[in-house]
Amino acid sequence: MSTPRFIDAILDWHPTWFLARLALSGAYLLGGVVKLTDWHGAVAEQAHFGMQPAALWAALTIAVELTGPALILSGRLVWLGAGMLGVFTLFAAITANAFWTMAPGSAERFGATNAFFEHLGLIGGFVLVALVAERERRRG
Structure with missing residues (x-):
């Protein structure tokens, strides 16, 4: 079965590629900006997860959350x-x-399990973005 015309039109529309990359990386970009503007909150978040020294981990997190999306969005x-x-x-x-x-069967475990596998889905999305970008680069 061939792809419907309106879907082809959406997929061929040049801004779709940018918007898809923005949708995938936007939460990271926003997270980096929020952490950058609330340094104490960013450090407290790292300390909450046991990351020490918390300030170093906060700085690294901000750097990754701002640089990664910038590279993806810039193409x-x-x-x-x-x-x-x-x-x-x-x-x-x-x-x-x-x-x-x-604890097995706990609401905490249920939520954490879902969040863990959602994160794996995001990782798959990043792999796909890299694959599509590389194919586009090879096409020239």
Whole structure:
């Protein structure tokens, strides 16, 4: 079955590529800006998850959350930006959503399990963004 014309039109529309990358990386960009404007909150968040020294981890988080989306949205070094956010997302999922350490059957474990696998889905999205960008680059 062929793709409907209106879907082809949406997929061929040049802004769709940018909007898809913005949708995938926008939460990270916003998170970086919020942390940058609320340094004390960013440090407290890292301390909450046991990351020490918290200020160093806050600075690294801000750097990744701002640089990764900037690379993805600029269309330059997309593989690097996607890789940064993918690794960051995996690390964050393991740190913040360690469902395997929680009581079986608990609401906390249920929520953490869902969040963990949602993060894996985001990582898959970053891999796809890198693949599409590389294919577009090879097409020239």
